Amino acid sequence: MLRVTQTKNSLLDGATIADNLYTTPQDCEEFFESLEKPSKDPKKFTPRKTFIRAGVLTTVRGSAYMEYGNTKVLAIVAPPHELMRASARRMNMGVINCYVNFAAFATGELESVPERERHLGSMLTKALEPVVCRTEFLNFQLDIRVLILDDDGCLLSTAINCCGVALVECGISTYDLITASTACIYRNHVFLNPSSKVEELLWKHRGVQIEAASGSAPEEHGLVITASMDTFDQIAQCQQCGYLSPETYVKLLDYTLAVNKSLRQLIRQVLTTRVREQHELDLREKTESALEDKRLKEIIERLQQKGLDEFIQSNIKEDPYVKRM
Numbered sequence: 116m117l118r119v120t121q122t123k124n125s126l127l128d129g130a131t132i133a134d135n136l137y138t139t140p141q142d143c144e145e146f147f148e149s150l151e152k153p154s155k156d157p158k159k160f161t162p163r164k165t166f167i168r169a170g171v172l173t174t175v176r177g178s179a180y181m182e183y184g185n186t187k188v189l190a191i192v193a194p195p196h197e198l199m200r201a202s203a204r205r206m207n208m209g210v211i212n213c214y215v216n217f218a219a220f221a222t223g224e225l226e227s228v229p230e231r232e233r234h235l236g237s238m239l240t241k242a243l244e245p246v247v248c249r250t251e252f253l254n255f256q257l258d259i260r261v262l263i264l265d266d267d268g269c270l271l272s273t274a275i276n277c278c279g280v281a282l283v284e285c286g287i288s289t290y291d292l293i294t295a296s297t298a299c300i301y302r303n304h305v306f307l308n309p310s311s312k313v314e315e316l317l318w319k320h321r322g323v324q325i326e327a328a329s330g331s332a333p334e335e336h337g338l339v340i341t342a343s344m345d346t347f348d349q350i351a352q353c354q355q356c357g358y359l360s361p362e363t364y365v366k367l368l369d370y371t372l373a374v375n376k377s378l379r380q381l382i383r384q385v386l387t388t389r390v391r392e393q394h395e396l397d398l399r400e401k402t403e404s405a406l407e408d409k410r411l412k413e414i415i416e417r418l419q420q421k422g423l424d425e426f427i428q429s430n431i432k433e434d435p436y437v438k439r440m
Contacts, residue, residue, distance in 0.1 A: 156305070160373035162296065163269070163308045165381060167277070169284045169389045177285020181277040184308065185267035188274050190281040195255035208249035210256045213239040215274070217263045235261075235271060242275050242295065242342045242352035248288040257287065268310040269297045271354070275342050276378060283386055292382055293351055295342035296374035298367045300335060300359070307370060314338065317357060335363055341371035345379055 163184035172178040177192035195209060215235040217228050239261065247257065259281070261274050272295035279293040299309045299317055306313050317336055337357020343350050355364065421429065 157307055157370060160307065160370060160377060162374055162378050162381070165378070167280060167382065167385045169280050169385060170393075177281045177283075177287070179277050179280035179284060181273055181280070183269055183273040183276070184310070185265055186269055186273045187264035188270075188277045189262040189264060190274070190277040191260045191262075192278070192281045192285040192287065193258050193260075194285065195252040195257045195287075198254055198256050207253065209247075209252040209254075211240055211244055211247060211249065211259065212256060213237075213243065213259045213261065213278070215239060215261045215263065221263055221265055235274065238271055238352070238354065239274055239278065242271075243278060243282075243293070245349070245351045246279065246289050246291065246293045246344065247282065248290060251288050266311060268312075268314050269308050271295070272297045272340050272342070275352075276382065280382060280385065284389065291344035291346045291349075292379055292386075293342055293344055294375040294378040294382065295340065295352075296371045296378065297338065297340050298370045298374070299338035299357075300363060300367060302334070302336075305367070305370065307374060309338070335359055337363075337367075339364065339367040339371055341368060341375065343372055343375045345376055 164182075165184075166180075166182040168180045170178060171180045171189070172191065175191050176194055179190050181188050181190075198210065213236045215232045217232065239259070243259065249257075259278055261278065263270065263274070275293060275295035279289075282289055283292070297308060299306045299313065301313070301317055309317075317338055335358060337355060337359040339359075340352075340354040341350060342352040353368070359367070
């Protein structure tokens with residue numbers, strides 16, 4: 116059985132198969148044959164089984180938790196705070212800093228984690244900068260922290276989706292909802308929302324092509340990560356790696372945009388449900404506060420009518436379990 120661990124993957128930012136199971140081209144071929152082959156031209160652009168919850172933490176203002184298949188991500192957004200005097204400079208837009216951390220139980224090789232965390236944080240910052248209205252908090256800094264609990268592919272796109280929900284939960288002004296998805300192609304088969312095993316297969320295939328000394332053109336293989344804002348038909352970020360022809364690149368781009376639209380509908384439902392729950396909670400608290408005010412008003416009226424001593428005596432109750440002498 117293949118065992119997946121979180122190790123360095125500078126191309127795809129995904130999980131790596133442990134123990135170098137793809138050491139030869141024959142290993143790659145055998146693993147590819149064992150996979151369930153998707154359609155070469157997908158007709159259904161549906162995301163993975165997805166679970167999103169906004170406001171999972173009560174200690175912070177904005178938080179969200181997302182499960183995209185077996186990939187699990189937690190995002191936390193704090194309100195903007197003023198830049199440090201030592202590093203502050205007059206700026207016409209606010210600053211966004213994204214910090215990515217792997218949970219201790221989610222990684223196998225700790226020495227490669229810091230580099231992956233810095234790379235993912237940089238890509239996440241580039242994706243969220245076009246979405247946030249940074250002109251509304253000049254000389255302020257917005258910190259976004261992401262905790263990765265498990266990685267089974269589509270890590271960067273899942274983190275972008277989770278951060279988009281957390282930004283709305285925190286009340287940060289944004290131009291639109293941001294959604295992201297991943298698609299890749301290998302042996303003319305298109306994998307939508309690829310798993311970490313497929314991403315690693317692409318990485319190994321790329322290494323074999325680089326080492327090959329033949330003069331023939333390499334076979335098309337690569338991965339595309341697209342973050343988009345559908346209201347304005349804009350792309351916030353598009354990351355591509357591998358060898359793709361322009362026609363194939365456009366095809367994968369269209370596939371990811373179609374998946375993004377499906378995710379957008381799901382995220383809108385989650386946020387709508389969250390607003391409805393918060394509204395019901397506010398109404399309940401308002402009703403309880405009104406009842407408490409009414410009770411205090413009645414006590415004050417009784418105190419004014421009876422006087423302090425008589426009011427105290429009327430509220431003293433005898434203990435039924437104590438015998439009178």
